[in-house]
Amino acid sequence: MHxxxxxxxxxxxxxxxxxxxxxxxxxxxxxxxxELETQLERYRHLDAHPSSAVTSRTxxxxxxxxxxxxxxSTQRSSGKRKQKSQKQFDYSQHMHRKIAIKFAYLGEKxxxxxxxxxxxxxxxxxxLHALNKACLMEDVATADMSRCGRTDKGVSxxxxxxxxxxxxxxxxxxxxxxxxxxxxxKKAKGTPKELPYVQILNGLLPDDIRVYAWARVDDGFSxxxxxxxxxxxxxxxxxxxxxxAMREAAAFLVGEHDFRNxxxxxxxxxxTNYMRTIISAEIVPMQHSTQIGGGVAAAVDEHSPFQxxxxxxxxxxxxxxxxRCIMAVLLLVGEEKETPQIVQQxxxxxxxxxxxxxxxxHELPLMLFECEYDDVEWNYDAANLVRVRQTLxxxxxxxxxxxxLVSQCLTTIDTFPMQPPGQDExxxxxxxxxxxxxxxxxxxQQKYTPLMKRATAAPLAxxxxxxxxxxRLKEDAAAEPATDTS
Numbered sequence: 001m002h003x004x005x006x007x008x009x010x011x012x013x014x015x016x017x018x019x020x021x022x023x024x025x026x027x028x029x030x031x032x033x034x035e036l037e038t039q040l041e042r043y044r045h046l047d048a049h050p051s052s053a054v055t056s057r058t059x060x061x062x063x064x065x066x067x068x069x070x071x072x073s074t075q076r077s078s079g080k081r082k083q084k085s086q087k088q089f090d091y092s093q094h095m096h097r098k099i100a101i102k103f104a105y106l107g108e109k110x111x112x113x114x115x116x117x118x119x120x121x122x123x124x125x126x127x128l129h130a131l132n133k134a135c136l137m138e139d140v141a142t143a144d145m146s147r148c149g150r151t152d153k154g155v156s157x158x159x160x161x162x163x164x165x166x167x168x169x170x171x172x173x174x175x176x177x178x179x180x181x182x183x184x185x186k187k188a189k190g191t192p193k194e195l196p197y198v199q200i201l202n203g204l205l206p207d208d209i210r211v212y213a214w215a216r217v218d219d220g221f222s223x224x225x226x227x228x229x230x231x232x233x234x235x236x237x238x239x240x241x242x243x244x245a246m247r248e249a250a251a252f253l254v255g256e257h258d259f260r261n262x263x264x265x266x267x268x269x270x271x272t273n274y275m276r277t278i279i280s281a282e283i284v285p286m287q288h289s290t291q292i293g294g295g296v297a298a299a300v301d302e303h304s305p306f307q308x309x310x311x312x313x314x315x316x317x318x319x320x321x322x323x324r325c326i327m328a329v330l331l332l333v334g335e336e337k338e339t340p341q342i343v344q345q346x347x348x349x350x351x352x353x354x355x356x357x358x359x360x361x362h363e364l365p366l367m368l369f370e371c372e373y374d375d376v377e378w379n380y381d382a383a384n385l386v387r388v389r390q391t392l393x394x395x396x397x398x399x400x401x402x403x404x405l406v407s408q409c410l411t412t413i414d415t416f417p418m419q420p421p422g423q424d425e426x427x428x429x430x431x432x433x434x435x436x437x438x439x440x441x442x443x444x445q446q447k448y449t450p451l452m453k454r455a456t457a458a459p460l461a462x463x464x465x466x467x468x469x470x471x472r473l474k475e476d477a478a479a480e481p482a483t484d485t486s
Contacts, residue, residue: 091138092181097168098144099175099197100161100223102213102371102378103127104388106395107156108364109208114150123151123209127162130204136166136197146223148371149230152321154363159370163223170194174218198384208395210388213378223371229279230318231370234311234327234361235286238304241334246283249333249340250311252347253281253326260460261346261355262326263319267463271319274460279314283330286310312369327361329451337448345452354456 105123107113115124124147131137145164151157165177169192186192201211217226260274285300286308301307311327329346332338345352457463 089135090181090184091135091167093179093184094167095169095171095179095183096165096177097170097173097175098163098165098177098217098219098221100163100215100217100221100373100376101197101201101211102159102161102215103209103211104158104392105156105160105210106208107151107154110153112151112153112155113147113157113160123160124162126205126209127201130201131164131166133204134200136195136200137164140164146225148223148227149318149368151366151368152363155366155368157368160368161223161227161371161373163217163221163226166195166197168195174216175221196381198381202384202387207391210391212385212388213380215376215378217376221376226373227316228372228374229314229316230368230372231312231314232318232323233367233369234313234323235365235367236309236311236327236331238285238302238307238309240305241331242336243283243302243309243334245336245340246330246334249330249343250281250283250313252340252343253278253313257347258349259319259322259347260349261352262322262329262343264321264325264360265355265460265463266320267460267466272464274319276319276322277316279316281311281313281326283309283311321360323366324360324363325358327366328358331361332358332451338451342451352452354459356451356454356456358451358454 107123109121111119111122113123115122115128119125128137128140137143143164143166145162148161149157151160165175168176171178171192197214198211205211256275256277258274259276263274265271265274285302287300311323311330313323313326329338329342333340333342346356
């Protein structure tokens, strides 16, 4: 009897909960119906008064405030209304001028500076895309574009420069070109302001490519041939390198020399003169600051294997892979596999007419640091510099954190006792710079062959003769009339 009553009570409670759930569902359904009715009424009002649709929505930036974005249409798309086609930009209506642009980039993920067929990830490809999207340049063929230094894949730059013709708002001045077609009607708004080139381009470029200055230049200016000198830096840790020997070797580079044995000869490119002048070449420790952008410089420990050094080298012009080949030889000197006099021997073309075979240094630590020009007044905008600095600071934070993680692992590993193979008792912790000196704890190295005893490439004169013969045969083949095979 009691069991039956308990079951009856359970059924009653279940029925009650079911009724409440249905009631809640009905209430929610009714609420949703009212919301839909309100929304439908709003749409009917917008159809009756289309002008109110613009003011009731979030404003859209116009092309005047952001040159990279096309003007947004205020009309709602529908099957009955056609979208307005974007009007093609007529460059012939606008004034142009020649300018120089100074910019920095981290080249690790790019395939060099110069644009290449079928390769999108180059610095120039991104620059040209930004210039075209902002309607600053119509075509690279008519822009009279030149570059200061053609950095290769993986190489970075802080002060790269290109020169080209771009659209301008200001009439007159150096490098000015009037419209080639019917000029666009001007709006009377006082003295026109120049286009904010730096701001426009940085808004369209990746974060690791930053423009930070521009300058008006004459029509005959060339970013390549007008450059007075170029400075490169190559960064490396001291480890166990003999820095003093490397400095002695670097001193032999200064002056005018034939660098055919310290570069990759570009015979196919028509380069036959390998005489170049090095203004200065020095190896110095990097000055680390306790505060980014200033502060007291931290003490330099020239004996620490973790101390970073840099090769600073300045010249008027450089050959293909010249810095990386020079650095490869300097590192061999630092490892005491070669004497500093090896540089003298490689620069003596009579004694060493052909380049010994060796692997050039890695591209990642190389940076084009400075390009110097006479009579060029660069325009630096404070607000843009602040934004560029913040972007670089964000990058620095990321890499500094990664460096701290690895440094912490190294510091902890140094506290572990190391037990060389074949010994029962562990030894004291092994200093970082001494690990490579323990043959039993490292991979067996091949016997080193001195540079002057290695196989050499073909002499440069022979390479040039072969290249010229190939060129002549190609020209002769192109000049032959087509044969009628019909």
